[in-house]
Amino acid sequence: MKNKKIKKQNGNANGSVKDKTIVFKIKKPKQLYLKRELKKCDFGVAIFGSARVQMNKKVYRTVFDLAKRIGMHGYDLITGGGPGLMEAASAGHNEGDKMRRADLIGLTIKLPFEQSVNQYLELRKDFTTFSARLEHFMALSNVLVVAEGGIGTMLELFFSWQLLQVHHIEFKPIILVGTMWEKLIAWMKKYMLKEGLVGEKDFQYIFLVKDSKEAIKIINKYHRQYVKSGKCNFIPQMHGQTKKPR
Numbered sequence: 001m002k003n004k005k006i007k008k009q010n011g012n013a014n015g016s017v018k019d020k021t022i023v024f025k026i027k028k029p030k031q032l033y034l035k036r037e038l039k040k041c042d043f044g045v046a047i048f049g050s051a052r053v054q055m056n057k058k059v060y061r062t063v064f065d066l067a068k069r070i071g072m073h074g075y076d077l078i079t080g081g082g083p084g085l086m087e088a089a090s091a092g093h094n095e096g097d098k099m100r101r102a103d104l105i106g107l108t109i110k111l112p113f114e115q116s117v118n119q120y121l122e123l124r125k126d127f128t129t130f131s132a133r134l135e136h137f138m139a140l141s142n143v144l145v146v147a148e149g150g151i152g153t154m155l156e157l158f159f160s161w162q163l164l165q166v167h168h169i170e171f172k173p174i175i176l177v178g179t180m181w182e183k184l185i186a187w188m189k190k191y192m193l194k195e196g197l198v199g200e201k202d203f204q205y206i207f208l209v210k211d212s213k214e215a216i217k218i219i220n221k222y223h224r225q226y227v228k229s230g231k232c233n234f235i236p237q238m239h240g241q242t243k244k245p246r
Contacts, residue, residue, distance in 0.1 A: 029124040032105060034136060037123070041232040042103065043223050044076035044140045048156040049085030049147030051115065059148045059178050060085060064092035066145065066177065066212035071096025071104075073216075075223065078140050080133075081106020081117050081124060085147050090120035105140065107133050134159050138169050142226060143219050148178040164205045173222055175207045175215050182208055 047067060053060050063085045070077055071093040079086040086106075093104050106121035110128050117124070127133035134156065137144075146157045157176075163169045176185070185208065192198045209215045 027122075029106065029121040032107075032123040032125040034125075034139060037103070037105075038139065038232070042076045043142050043226050044078055044103075044105075045070050045143045045145060045219055046078040046137050046141035047085070047089040047145045047147065048080070048149065048153050049089070050149035050153055051080070051082045051084035051086060052150070053084045053088070053148065055088070060088045062177060062212050063088040063147050066215050067092030068096035069212060069216045070219065071098075071102060073220065073223070074099075074101040075219070076103045076105065076140070078105045078107065078137060081108040081121055082115050083118060085149070087118040087120070090118050094120040107136050109133055130155065138163065138172075142172060143175065143222055144172050145175045145177060145215060145219075146181070148180050161202075161205060165202050171205070173207055173218060174205050175209055175218055177209055177212075177215055 047063060049059075049063060067077055067089040074097065077089060077093040079089050081090070090104060090106070093102070097104070104120060104122040106117065106124045108117055108124060108126050109115075109130065110126060125136065127136075137156070138160065144160050146153060149156075157174070160169075160172070160174060164171065164174075185203070185206065188198065189203070193200065193203075207218050209218070
């Protein structure tokens with residue numbers, strides 16, 4: 001443990017995020033071991049989003065606030081561990097989980113160009129391939145949140161969605177946060193659904209939300225199902241269904 005000068009982000013009552021430099025003791029994140037983590041049966045929420053989004057953007061504040069709420073409820077948070085919206089999520093969770101009941105996990109990827117790792121992580125695992133990294137996201141997460149992003153975020157969304165479509169993973173709600181998703185889903189329904197390239201039931205995994213309050217309500221709903229089941233491998237009810245999927 002050593003002293004480090006870092007930027008601490010604080011959210012205030014009106015939802016804004018402030019950035020100030022302070023000096024305090026910070027621990028290096030521990031190595032994540034998947035089997036050990038899964039044995040804990042923690043409820044986990046993954047947040048995907050762009051590494052390029054700056055702190056002055058509305059979606060940055062939205063992700064920070066959502067992750068803070070996730071931390072306050074004691075749910076694990078899993079991100080890519082990098083800057084941008086990944087850092088917004090990590091900072092928010094760090095502020096919300098003051099009792100340190102939950103884990104803050106970063107699944108980082110080695111790229112040919114430099115990508116920084118944010119300073120809030122408690123557990124970390126590095127990957128050289130996106131496929132192995134995404135498989136860890138699926139294993140650790142009960143709910144998937146996708147904020148605004150580019151090609152990498154699209155990969156994470158459609159990788160998750162396709163695995164759900166073909167039942168290669170247990171049901172997990174995909175919560176789309178931000179303004180960019182509504183038009184994408186509308187386009188898919190207008191063209192792909194109309195041409196029979198996807199089915200109506202493929203959209204049962206998707207929840208479109210406008211803000212963190214809507215998102216946390218959905219997360220809490222599925223957490224209640226998880227707790228009620230008393231099982232680590234519980235399969236929650238699909239969106240719009242009364243029975244569990246096969």
